[in-house]
Amino acid sequence: MNSYELTTIGLLIPFLGTVLGSACVFFMKKNLNVTIQKILTGFAAGVMIAASIWSLIIPSMEQASHMGKASVVPAIIGFWLGIGFLLLLDKIIPHIHQFSEKAEGPNSNLKKNTMMLLAVTIHNIPEGMAVGVVFAGFITEKASITAAGAMVLAIGIAIQNFPEGAIISMPLRSEGMSRTKAFVGGALTGAVEPIGALVTILASGFIIPALPYLLTFAAGAMMYVVVEELIPEMSEGEHSNLATIAFSAGFTLMMALDVVLG
Secondary structure, three states: OHHHHHHHHHHHHHHHHHHHHHHHHHOOOOOOHHHHHHHHHHHHHHHHHHHHHHHHHHHHHHOOOOHHHHHHHHHHHHHHHHHHHHHHHHHOEEEOOOOOOOOOOOOOOOOOOHHHHHHHHHHHHHHHHHHHHHHEEEEEEOOOOOOHHHHHHHHHHHHHHHHHHHHHHHHHHHOOOHHHHHHHHHHHHHOOHHHHHHHHHHHHHHHHHHHHHHHHHOOOOOHHHHHHHHHHHOOOOOOOOOOHHHHHHHHHHHHHHHHHHH
């Protein structure tokens, strides 16, 4: 299997995770229990933070190692650019998060279902960028990113996309959508990931020189999603340690995958 075939598979793996998770709407009659949603959200948050550290931030500093102690500078700059990018999207796109009745972003007449889909789409943008940046480094062979390392990130994103797909499709069903429409809506939120990754790869000639910055740009964007969206959702309401345990499980699973297979 050549690098382009492997990359094609890698770009589709995260999307497949969302599709499979969204398909839960066909097999489950009731909405996900709130505790289960919090556990799944905590697990996804743990995976995203571990992926940000081991698959993005550490490789960024390794790429800039020739700068000595200043190798942290591109990581810091890229990280804050990623934070700023997601903050901008938060401000210009109307959306609403799980367990919230108040919409964010500019005022709009969009339905709640649509704004829920937009919230998850925003969430998925940095994940697609992260996969794209890593595979761009692998394809061009101008960065020390292996096929295994790139695939680990794609698999890790897919793992956390599975519960995410279920978490979005099931509430859409409970809001009155048919099972098919709820499935399609949930699945389409993940379509932004391979699209964003492909655009990133197509621009790889410009990306590789800035790889240390772009790796942490994706990390910063992912961290923003975790802190602004996932952690509040997993902690809201009656106190429970289950979501925290699930967070820890997701973190250690992704860390182990990256270290052992990457």
